[in-house]
Amino acid sequence: MMLTGLSNNSTVNNTTQYFPFTGAIAGSATDVTASTRIMMSRSGTVLNFIVRISAALAAGKTVTVTAFKNGIATTVAITLSVGPLIFSDNTHSFILVAGDEIGVQVVTTENVKFSWASDFTY
Numbered sequence: 208m209m210l211t212g213l214s215n216n217s218t219v220n221n222t223t224q225y226f227p228f229t230g231a232i233a234g235s236a237t238d239v240t241a242s243t244r245i246m247m248s249r250s251g252t253v254l255n256f257i258v259r260i261s262a263a264l265a266a267g268k269t270v271t272v273t274a275f276k277n278g279i280a281t282t283v284a285i286t287l288s289v290g291p292l293i294f295s296d297n298t299h300s301f302i303l304v305a306g307d308e309i310g311v312q313v314v315t316t317e318n319v320k321f322s323w324a325s326d327f328t329y
Contacts, residue, residue: 209327223236224313252303274301
């Protein structure tokens with residue numbers, strides 16, 4: 208199964224924002240249960256995280272996208288830099304049990320719209 212989400216065509220700029228792992232909403236400055244997380248209905252593993260940005264980053268600008276589990280950062284994270292528009296983390300994964308909540312944190316020093324996807328195996 209694939210989990211996908213995006214910044215709802217909203218530009219994120221010089222800030223930290225939180226988003227649900229799936230769907231499309233404007234981000235929130237705080238990580239809040241039920242508004243910036245989704246609850247998983249079954250156990251499984253999240254892996255093969257990929258992020259696509261809307262435009263190449265300017266020199267010296269960065270974006271870090273991190274998967275969160277129950278409000279805590281996981282090892283699944285991607286730091287984007289000048290170069291390609293698609294970045295992936297195919298090394299890290301994390302395990303979920305039914306009832307866990309997952310979300311995405313974006314920390315950026317650039318104006319960017321983005322989307323992400325990940326595999327979910329169970």
